[in-house]
Amino acid sequence: MQLVKPAGQRDAARKYDIITALGAYALARNKHDQRLVLRLITLMTARYNWARDELAVGQREIARLWAVDERTVKREMAKLRGLGWLVVKRQGARGRVTEYGLGLDRMLATTETEWPNVGPDFDLRMSGKPEENPVVPLPVKGHIPPPDVSDGTEWALAQAILFSEAPDVYGSWLRNLVRVDRAGGRLTLSAPSRFHGNYVQTHLNRKVLAACQSVDDDVTEIVIVA
Known part of the structure; x- marks a missing residue:
């Protein structure tokens, strides 16, 4: 290697x-x-x-x-x-x-x-291994503002981390995910479309889960719905 x-x-x-x-x-x-x-x-x-x-x-x-x-x-x-x-x-x-x-x-x-x-x-x-499923950022018009963390939820804080790590990916795929529900360790997020939700579930689920776990150890699963 x-x-x-x-x-x-x-x-x-x-x-x-x-x-x-x-x-x-x-x-x-x-x-x-x-x-x-x-x-x-x-x-x-x-x-x-x-x-x-x-x-x-x-x-x-x-x-x-x-x-x-x-x-x-x-x-x-x-x-x-x-x-x-x-x-x-x-x-x-x-x-x-x-x-x-x-x-x-x-x-x-x-x-x-x-x-x-x-x-x-x-x-x-x-x-130096290539990422198996590379994420392709979408064109985003204008400035991508940092997320609002005032409500203090695990998703708001995780969004701030995701924004700092990759603003383009956050702006393309993650900023429009909305917190729907939290049941035990399962965090449910809503995507604006089925395609959007499937893409995040396939390519970004692990990254989203890691960000959530960095602010709340009890999060064990991310579910994306449309």
Whole structure:
């Protein structure tokens, strides 16, 4: 499988994806692995230069950032090199710190097992697999306003999430869905036409369900009626 890297190390969205993959991997491991990954994430967000693939920080500064002694820094950095997550680009010398790059291939290969835990969309995006049923946005005239969340329902809040993730898809297929009923974990939404409802049920049901579950864990099923 070909792993997708950040475009020129500068794609902001991919930075968050990489950090998310590391976090999901850590949360599925023991406390020692969690602490190691947390230290790496903190170091990356504070000092890693994504444009140059460069991490050039002295052990004393890392020790201060991690609130540990320099002996612990040496041990933890050796673990990260052993994992292949950090790669030495230029060895340190007198008056010059060691420069590292990220071993993204190894990092992503190691965390791959946890990608589905984040969500199927994340798994597809990270693995570079084509979406089986790609959603085609329809032409929408004018500006698409953000949804009104004043009523505080799970659907209103989920619409806000869906709008932020993909305004074109939201404007084409989701903004005209109306909350009809909630019975236990089943949320029923009304579509403006049978075709519209069938399309959402086929292509977007999983995305809609994920958005609803992110604001209300008790939602287990989405039903679209026309």
